[in-house]
Amino acid sequence: MSLYRVSHRTAYVYGAPVIQSNHLLHLSPRVIANQRILSHELIIDPALTSRHDRTDYFGNPTTLISLEEEHTELSVHSLSEIEVRQAAQPPFEATTPWQDFPSGRQVLPTEVVQFTCPSRYAKASTLLYEFARPSFPDSMPMLEGARQLMQCIFEEFRFDNTTTDVSTPVEQVLQQKSGVCQDFAHLQIAALRSVGLPARYISGYIMTHPPEGEQKLEGSDASHAWLSVWAPETGWVDFDPTNNLVNSPEHIAIAYGRDYEDVSPISGVLLGGGEHTVSVAVDVRPLDKVQQ
Numbered sequence: 001m002s003l004y005r006v007s008h009r010t011a012y013v014y015g016a017p018v019i020q021s022n023h024l025l026h027l028s029p030r031v032i033a034n035q036r037i038l039s040h041e042l043i044i045d046p047a048l049t050s051r052h053d054r055t056d057y058f059g060n061p062t063t064l065i066s067l068e069e070e071h072t073e074l075s076v077h078s079l080s081e082i083e084v085r086q087a088a089q090p091p092f093e094a095t096t097p098w099q100d101f102p103s104g105r106q107v108l109p110t111e112v113v114q115f116t117c118p119s120r121y122a123k124a125s126t127l128l129y130e131f132a133r134p135s136f137p138d139s140m141p142m143l144e145g146a147r148q149l150m151q152c153i154f155e156e157f158r159f160d161n162t163t164t165d166v167s168t169p170v171e172q173v174l175q176q177k178s179g180v181c182q183d184f185a186h187l188q189i190a191a192l193r194s195v196g197l198p199a200r201y202i203s204g205y206i207m208t209h210p211p212e213g214e215q216k217l218e219g220s221d222a223s224h225a226w227l228s229v230w231a232p233e234t235g236w237v238d239f240d241p242t243n244n245l246v247n248s249p250e251h252i253a254i255a256y257g258r259d260y261e262d263v264s265p266i267s268g269v270l271l272g273g274g275e276h277t278v279s280v281a282v283d284v285r286p287l288d289k290v291q292q
Contacts, residue, residue, distance in 0.1 A: 001083060001084070001085050001086070002086075002207075003038070003083050003286065003287035004207065004252060004285065004286060004287055005079075005081050005286075005287050006029075006078070006080045006081075006082060006252060006282075006283070007281075007282065008077070008205075008281075009076070009078075010075070010265070011073070011076075011278065011280075012276055013276060013278075014071075014072050014273040014276045017070045019272045020066075020068050020270065020271045021066070021071075021074070021271070022064070022065070022066045022269055022270070023065050023066075023076075023268030024062060024064055024266075024268055025063040025065065025265065025266055026254060026263045027042065027063070027076070027078035027265055027266070028062070029204075029252060029253065030059065030253060030256070032253055034084060034085040034086070034249075035082060035083070035252070035253060036082070036083040036085075037081075037082055038080075038082060039079075039080065039081045040079070040081075041079050042076065042077070044065060044074075044076050044077070045075045046069065048065050049066045050064075050066045051063060051064070051066075058255070059256070060263065070272075082252055086249040087238070087249070088247070089247060090231070090237045090246070092147055093141050095141040095231040095232075095233050096141065096231060096232055097140065097142070098140055098141070098142040098195060099138065099139070101142055101197060101232075108198075112230050113198070115198040115199055115200045115230070116196065117258075119258035119259045120258075120259060121190075121259035121260055121261060122170065122199075122258065123170075123190055123193075124190060125190070125194060126194075127174065128170065128187075128190050128193075128194040129191075129194040131174055131191050132191035132194055132195050133195070134152075135152060142231050143229065143237060146188075146192060146197070146229045149191060150188060150239045150244060153184050153188055153241035154241055154242070157177045157179065157187075158178040159180060160178040161180050164178070164179040164180060164183050168183060170186050170187045170190045173186070174187060180242075181224050181225045181226070181242040182225045182260055184225075184241040184242050185202075185225040185226055185241065185242075186259055186260070188227055188239065188241050189201060189259065192227075192229060197230075198229065199227050199228070199230075200227060200236070200256050200257065201225065201227055201259045201260060201263065202227060202228060202254075202255070203224075203225055203253075203254050204224055204225075204226075204252045204253040204255075205221065205252045205282065205284045206221075206243070207250035207251075207284050207286070221283055222280070223265060223280075224240075224242075224251070225242075226240035226241070227239055227241075238251065
């Protein structure tokens with residue numbers, strides 16, 4: 001069992017006054033089988049006109065906020081304490097052969113079927129099918145194939161935050177073999193959907209470690225993205241192609257969706273503002289070290 005404190009602070013500075021703004025936040029961690037929320041709060045400045053906490057279609061906690069007083073800055077600070085328990089490694093070789101999924105007698109739950117369908121950032125294609133196919137030879141168990149595909153992305157792709165943005169198509173990521181965690185998650189999801197397997201996007205955080213002998217810098221962490229794959233024998237299993245990890249206890253889930261568009265940390269519309277700058281500072285720390 002691991003205990004973490006997560007601080008995620010986002011600050012906007014606008015070039016002109018904002019008259020009114022409305023935002024949808026995916027910043028509240030969700031309760032899942034191996035994760036328990038000990039505490040969570042949102043600290044927002046300036047004061048809100050209204051706030052509504054809801055659960056979205058995918059079961060994620062969301063917050064709708066509205067500001068109707070003129071402002072030139074906005075700060076959103078999410079602070080959580082979370083318990084994460086180690087999930088067992090799945091029986092990769094004992095899962096259904098990918099070509100037999102689903103069997104003719106198997107009726108899949110809606111929550112699974114929907115993640116086989118294309119989405120804006122993770123569409124199936126012939127090119128992605130060809131990319132996935134070497135990891136899925138005939139009779140390959142579906143989770144073993146997913147693991148091999150994850151390892152392929154980890155070994156053959158370069159992490160580079162200068163070559164993509166949120167709108168970069170996965171086929172471009174495939175061709176240039178570089179990107180960030182969001183790109184690698186979208187790439188693996190789209191490739192899995194191309195061979196008919198259900199995969200969903202996960203946004204959250206990962207515990208990072210500084211180089212040996214160095215201290216961790218304040219605000220040096222970042223949001224993270226990975227995916228989960230569903231098999232009849234196991235249910236959902238998490239895969240992180242950026243770090244080549246399966247069911248890691250150092251991952252903290254915030255939201256599930258079809259892709260990034262469903263679970264963007266902060267989205268919204270505003271009246272006024274002009275050009276603006278945004279800064280994000282994230283810290284993920286073991287709770288015992290916070291308390292020392």
